[in-house]
Amino acid sequence: MSDIKLKNLKILYRQKGTIITAIDDVSFTFHNEKNNVLIGYSGCGKTSLLNAVAGKILFNGEIYIGDKNIEDISIEDRRLAYVSQDFVLYPHMTIYDNIAFPLKLQKLPREEIDIRVRSVADRLDISFLLTRRPKYLSIGQQQRAAIARALVKKPDILLMDEPLSNVDKETGEEIKKLIKEIMKENKITLIYVSHDITSALSLADYIFVLNEGKLIGEYTPGQFLRENNEIVMSLKQDLPHEK
Amino acid sequence: MKNKYSKVDYSKASLPRTRREQFLDCFKMNYPLILKAGLIILVSFLPMLIFSFLADYYYASLMSVSKEAVAATKMVYYNLFGVGIVLFAMVAMIGISGVLHVFRNLIWGEGIYFKEDMKDGIKENYWRNVLHGLVCSIFFVLAFFLYSIFPETIIAYAALFLFALIFLPIYFWIIYLNNTYQSTFWQLIKNGFYFYIKTIGWSILMVVITLIPIFVIFIPMTLIYLKYIILLLYFAFVFPSLLLMINLYTTSIFDKYINKDNYSDFYKRGLNDN
Numbered sequence: 025m026s027d028i029k030l031k032n033l034k035i036l037y038r039q040k041g042t043i044i045t046a047i048d049d050v051s052f053t054f055h056n057e058k059n060n061v062l063i064g065y066s067g068c069g070k071t072s073l074l075n076a077v078a079g080k081i082l083f084n085g086e087i088y089i090g091d092k093n094i095e096d097i098s099i100e101d102r103r104l105a106y107v108s109q110d111f112v113l114y115p116h117m118t119i120y121d122n123i124a125f126p127l128k129l130q131k132l133p134r135e136e137i138d139i140r141v142r143s144v145a146d147r148l149d150i151s152f153l154l155t156r157r158p159k160y161l162s163i164g165q166q167q168r169a170a171i172a173r174a175l176v177k178k179p180d181i182l183l184m185d186e187p188l189s190n191v192d193k194e195t196g197e198e199i200k201k202l203i204k205e206i207m208k209e210n211k212i213t214l215i216y217v218s219h220d221i222t223s224a225l226s227l228a229d230y231i232f233v234l235n236e237g238k239l240i241g242e243y244t245p246g247q248f249l250r251e252n253n254e255i256v257m258s259l260k261q262d263l264p265h266e267k
Numbered sequence: 268m269k270n271k272y273s274k275v276d277y278s279k280a281s282l283p284r285t286r287r288e289q290f291l292d293c294f295k296m297n298y299p300l301i302l303k304a305g306l307i308i309l310v311s312f313l314p315m316l317i318f319s320f321l322a323d324y325y326y327a328s329l330m331s332v333s334k335e336a337v338a339a340t341k342m343v344y345y346n347l348f349g350v351g352i353v354l355f356a357m358v359a360m361i362g363i364s365g366v367l368h369v370f371r372n373l374i375w376g377e378g379i380y381f382k383e384d385m386k387d388g389i390k391e392n393y394w395r396n397v398l399h400g401l402v403c404s405i406f407f408v409l410a411f412f413l414y415s416i417f418p419e420t421i422i423a424y425a426a427l428f429l430f431a432l433i434f435l436p437i438y439f440w441i442i443y444l445n446n447t448y449q450s451t452f453w454q455l456i457k458n459g460f461y462f463y464i465k466t467i468g469w470s471i472l473m474v475v476i477t478l479i480p481i482f483v484i485f486i487p488m489t490l491i492y493l494k495y496i497i498l499l500l501y502f503a504f505v506f507p508s509l510l511l512m513i514n515l516y517t518t519s520i521f522d523k524y525i526n527k528d529n530y531s532d533f534y535k536r537g538l539n540d541n
Contacts, residue, residue: 111270112270115270115271138378152279155296156296157296159270159271159273160273160277161276161277162275162277164276166272
């Protein structure tokens with residue numbers, strides 16, 4: 025696997041006749057096999073950027089996986105998996121069928137699908153939920169199932185768009201810890217979008233701060249805490265303070 | 268679109284612990300699957316229903332001709348009807364073999380791959396089910412033959428009764444044993460008889476509730492379309508549920524008498540053992 029490079033990336037939307045610039049000519053690199061966290065205020069372009077990497081929206085500029093332009097690589101060959109904050113599971117399917125779904129689409133042999141589903145369910149501690157339907161699970165359990173569905177594909181790149189925003193703090197902490205462990209075990213490149221600074225600091229190897237479609241800076245957690253930039257200082261105000 | 272969710276974590280303790288609990292649980296968690304199975308069952312019974320409908324139509328048209336015409340053709344009609352039902356039952360057994368295999372995997376908590384499981388069920392079990400069915404049907408045809416020679420007499424009813432009370436329940440056990448274990452022809456007959464004797468009351472009840480459609484013969488010919496609408500609904504919705512229920516019951520009996528000592532992998536498989 026390789027770094028993910030963004031070159032002169034620009035994302036535009038048309039809204040009620042007006043052109044809105046979601047991402048304005050950014051160039052930077054997400055680091056290979058690291059936890060890369062995108063933070064910024066609502067509307068700064070984090071989700072748009074993630075969707076561009078996922079191939080869900082059009083963009084100007086270039087995105088490279090290693091030295092290959094992302095537009096020259098098919099969706100399947102990008103080896104991407106995506107977990108959104110809504111983590112929609114198919115309500116009429118069991119958790120087993122939900123997790124197995126992307127593998128069934130690839131027409132993998134049944135035995136292989138079964139091994140991979142049970143292995144990833146075991147890792148996420150949801151084996152006993154495989155025969156249940158989503159509506160009987162809590163949000164935290166559903167989120168684990170959604171993460172399992174992403175991981176079962178054995179992706180090289182995992183994209184997560186505020187996956188813990190609907191989950192309570194305690195469950196969120198458990199899932200964050202699990203994400204960190206799994207990323208490390210499987211050498212996955214994580215691109216994680218969050219508006220929560222505490223999450224970003226606990227999870228990230230690298231923090232990318234966006235504001236109004238532009239990159240403000242790239243920091244390690246330690247560098248982020250020491251940074252005096254106006255936007256970063258404003259974001260740091262959301263951190264819990266010592267009494 | 269957002270999923271509905273529970274306010275509390277689903278706990279392992281809520282998983283079904285007995286086959287009885289598993290019955291309702293299967294409906295809660297897998298109703299689309301059971302509906303799919305119902306469609307397969309209906310399609311596999313359709314040739315039999317069409318045959319029966321045409322036979323009824325023919326018989327009804329005879330009755331409008333003369334009593335002598337009815338008397339002359341009754342014996343031939345009953346025998347041909349009996350043979351026809353046996354032949355079309357072989358077709359229906361395709362759907363039953365497949366669906367039972369799907370239900371077995373459902374009960375065992377396996378991942379369900381509907382098409383593959385159907386194919387596996389048909390491949391592994393169909394011919395043995397048909398072979399035993401043909402043996403059973405010899406007695407069915409004999410009973411029907413006796414009925415045609417001595418219609419509406421005690422001999423005729425006794426023959427049908429004997430068939431329904433002995434051969435049919437044993438055959439039911441054979442189908443479910445065949446769905447679970449690899450056995451020889453004679454082993455299945457022996458074990459089928461063994462389980463019939465062990466559970467004689469429940470076995471007869473199993474046969475009675477499965478043969479409920481027979482009671483539609485009491486619907487008069489003038490309401491022939493109503494009769495077949497009832498049958499279509501029965502095979503689409505009621506029969507698959509019965510198959511599942513009986514599958515769960517027989518699995519609980521296998522757990523009790525076979526699996527605990529001889530097939531530990533199968534023992535209470537799919538149940539919460541905590």
